[in-house]
Amino acid sequence: MTSDPSTAAPDSKPKLAFIPIHEALSKRSRVRFLGLTADDAIKYFFGGNAALSIVVLFLIMAMLLIEGSDFIPLNYFNLSIYRKAGLEYVDYLRAQVDDHTEQGRVLQTIRVRETEALVAQKLPLDQVNARLASFDAFSARYDAAIEGHRQMLADLTDLATAIKQKASDNEDQIAEKKRLEHGKNPAAAAAIVPIEIDYAQEIVPIRATFPAYQALNVSLAAELRDLAAQTPDLALPADQAQFAAFKKTIVASISGFPAIEHRMEIWDPLKPVPYYESITTFLFGLRWLTASFWQDWYGIIPLFVGSLAASFVALILAVPFAIGAAIYVNQIATKWEQNLIKPYIEFIAAIPSVVLGFFGIAVLGASLRQLSQQSFLSWVPFFPMREELTIFTAGCLLALMATPTIFTLAEDALNNVPRNFVEASTALGATKLQTITRIMIPAALSGIISAILLGLGRVIGETMVVLLCIGGRTQIPDFLHHGIGAFFEPAHTMTGIIAQEMGEAVKGTLLHRALFMDGVLLFFISLGINYLAQLVVKKYKISIG
Numbered sequence: 001m002t003s004d005p006s007t008a009a010p011d012s013k014p015k016l017a018f019i020p021i022h023e024a025l026s027k028r029s030r031v032r033f034l035g036l037t038a039d040d041a042i043k044y045f046f047g048g049n050a051a052l053s054i055v056v057l058f059l060i061m062a063m064l065l066i067e068g069s070d071f072i073p074l075n076y077f078n079l080s081i082y083r084k085a086g087l088e089y090v091d092y093l094r095a096q097v098d099d100h101t102e103q104g105r106v107l108q109t110i111r112v113r114e115t116e117a118l119v120a121q122k123l124p125l126d127q128v129n130a131r132l133a134s135f136d137a138f139s140a141r142y143d144a145a146i147e148g149h150r151q152m153l154a155d156l157t158d159l160a161t162a163i164k165q166k167a168s169d170n171e172d173q174i175a176e177k178k179r180l181e182h183g184k185n186p187a188a189a190a191a192i193v194p195i196e197i198d199y200a201q202e203i204v205p206i207r208a209t210f211p212a213y214q215a216l217n218v219s220l221a222a223e224l225r226d227l228a229a230q231t232p233d234l235a236l237p238a239d240q241a242q243f244a245a246f247k248k249t250i251v252a253s254i255s256g257f258p259a260i261e262h263r264m265e266i267w268d269p270l271k272p273v274p275y276y277e278s279i280t281t282f283l284f285g286l287r288w289l290t291a292s293f294w295q296d297w298y299g300i301i302p303l304f305v306g307s308l309a310a311s312f313v314a315l316i317l318a319v320p321f322a323i324g325a326a327i328y329v330n331q332i333a334t335k336w337e338q339n340l341i342k343p344y345i346e347f348i349a350a351i352p353s354v355v356l357g358f359f360g361i362a363v364l365g366a367s368l369r370q371l372s373q374q375s376f377l378s379w380v381p382f383f384p385m386r387e388e389l390t391i392f393t394a395g396c397l398l399a400l401m402a403t404p405t406i407f408t409l410a411e412d413a414l415n416n417v418p419r420n421f422v423e424a425s426t427a428l429g430a431t432k433l434q435t436i437t438r439i440m441i442p443a444a445l446s447g448i449i450s451a452i453l454l455g456l457g458r459v460i461g462e463t464m465v466v467l468l469c470i471g472g473r474t475q476i477p478d479f480l481h482h483g484i485g486a487f488f489e490p491a492h493t494m495t496g497i498i499a500q501e502m503g504e505a506v507k508g509t510l511l512h513r514a515l516f517m518d519g520v521l522l523f524f525i526s527l528g529i530n531y532l533a534q535l536v537v538k539k540y541k542i543s544i545g
Contacts, residue, residue, distance in 0.1 A: 064520045071513035075298065076278040077171065078510055082295055084199040084269050085163040086206045090156045091295075092264050093213065097153055099253065100146045106246045107139045110239045117235050135232035142250075145223040148216045156206055161293065163202045170194050203269050214261060221254045282517060288474040288492070290501065290511050298514040300521060302476045306391065306491035307460055309477060310470060313395025313487060314402050314459045319452055321399075322406035330414040331436050349404040356397045357468030365393045365469065372488075382485025387471060391487045394470040398462060402455040409454060413447025414440060446536050453533035460495075461526050467496040494522045 082088055111132065118128040173194045180189035228247045234240045285299020325345060329338050365388035372383040417440055425435040441448070471490020474497070479486040498515050505512040
C-alpha cells in the first residue's frame with residue numbers, strides 16, 4: 001500500500017536533490033534567450049569582437065593606402081618639373097659651391113684652435129690677429145675664389161624658379177578646370193585655358209651660361225692651385241698636419257671639374273623621368289626636405305634611420321634591466337620584494353609620454369650634456385656633447401617606456417616554464433644560478449625574445465617622446481665619421497615627422513600625401529614586428545607543450 005503525499009506528517013522535510021556540477025552547467029547552457037544558448041551568446045560576442053578588430057584594422061590600412069596612393073603621381077610631377085624647369089641643371093653648380101664652402105669650414109676650425117692656443121700664451125688680441133694675418137689672407141682668398149660661381153648660381157636660381165612657378169601655376173589651372181568640369185560648370189571651365197609650356201625654349205637662357213661657367217672653372221682651378229702652393233704660419237703641429245691635408249683636398253677637387261662640366265653638357269631637360277622613381281626616391285631617398293623655395297624631397301631613409309637608432313639605444317638600455325628584473329622577481333626575490341618591485345615597474349607604463357618628454361627636455365638632456373663636459377670623461381671621443389636633444393636622450397626615455405612591456409612578458413614566459421624542470425635540476429644538485437642560466441632561461445628563451453620584439457614595437461611607434469627629445473634634424477647621422485658619437489647627434493623619426501608636419505600640411509598636397517605614405521610604411525613595419533613576435537610566441541607554446 002502506497003502512502004499519499006497529501007497525508008504525510010506535517011513536520012516531515014523534503015529531501016534535497018544534489019545535481020552534479022557538469023549537469024547543472026549543461027542545463028544552464030541549454031537555457032535559450034532569443035533563440036540562443038548561453039554558449040552561443042558567449043561565442044558570438046567574443047567572435048564578433050574579433051571580427052570587429054579585423055574590420056577596424058582593414059579600414060585603417062585602407063584609409064592609409066587611399067590617402068597615400070596619390071603621392072605617386074604627385075611626386076612624379078614634382079620630379080618631372082625638377083628636371084624640365086632646369087633645377088636639376090642648376091643643382092650641379094650648387095653642389096660644387098656647397099662642396100667648396102664645406103671644405104672651407106676646416107679653415108674656420110683651424111682658426112679657432114690657433115686663436116685659443118695664442119690666447120693661452122697671454123698674447124693680446126692685436127698680436128694674435130697679427131700672428132694669424134697670413135692665415136686670414138689665405139682664408140679670404142679661398143672664400144673669394146668661388147664668388148663668380150656663387151653669383152652665377154644666384155642668377156640661374158632665379159631663372160629656374162620662375163620656370164617652375166609657371167609650371168606649377170599651369171598645373172593648378174588644369175586641376176581647377178577638371179574640378180569645374182566635374183562640378184557641372186562647363187562655362188567656368190571653358191574660361192580657363194591652360195598654356196602649353198615649351199620647356200626646351202624656357203631653359204635656353206640657363207643653358208646659354210655654360211661657356212661662362214667653363215671659364216669660371218678655369219679661373220677657379222688656377223686660384224686653387226696657387227693657394228695650394230702657399231703655407232701660412234701655424235703654431236700647432238696638429239693644425240699644420242690638418243692644413244696639409246686640406247691643401248690635398250682642394251687640389252683633388254680640381255680634378256672633379258671636368259666631370260661636372262660633362263654632366264651639365266649632356267643634361268637633357270626633356271629626358272623622361274622613369275615613373276618608378278616616384279617610389280624609389282621615397283623608399284631610398286636620403287633627404288627629407290619640405291617647404292623649400294627650391295625643391296622638396298621626400299626620402300624616408302633619414303627618418304627610418306632615426307627611428308631605428310633611437311629604438312636600438314632603447315633596447316640596449318632596457319633589455320638587460322627588464323630581463324634581469326624579471327628573472328630576479330620570478331626566481332630570487334622574496335614575496336615582500338615581489339610586491340614592492342612589480343607594481344613600481346608596471347606603474348611606469350601609466351606615465352603619460354608627454355610627461356616623459358618634458359622630463360627629457362627640462363632635466364635629462366641638460367644633465368647628460370653637463371655630465372659630458374666633466375673632465376674625467378674627456379677621454380671619450382664624442383664628449384662633450386654639442387646638443388641636449390639627441391638620439392641618446394630620446395633612447396633613454398624610450399628604454400624607460402619599453403621596460404614594463406619587456407619585464408611583464410618576460411616574467412610570464414618564466415612562469416610558463418614547467419615546474420618539473422626546476423625540480424629536476426634541483427634534484428640533480430644544480431645551484432640556483434645554474435638552474436636559472438641553464439634551465440629557466442633556455443626554456444623561456446622564445447618567450448623572452450617575443451617580449452623584446454613587442455618592446456621594439458612599443459618604442460618604434462612612440463611619437464611624443466621622440467618629437468620632443470630627439471632634436472628634429474632630418475638628416476642621416478654621420479655614423480661613418482663619428483662612429484658611436486653619432487648617437488649623440490639630433491635626428492628625426494617616422495612618427496615624429498607625422499606629428500610635426502601633419503597640422504601644417506594642406507589636405508591633398510604632396511606633403512600631405514607623403515605623410516600618409518610614411519604612415520603606411522610605419523604601419524607595415526609595426527605589423528611585421530608584431531607578426532614576428534606572434535610567430536616566436538607560437539614556437540614557444542609548441543616547445544613548452
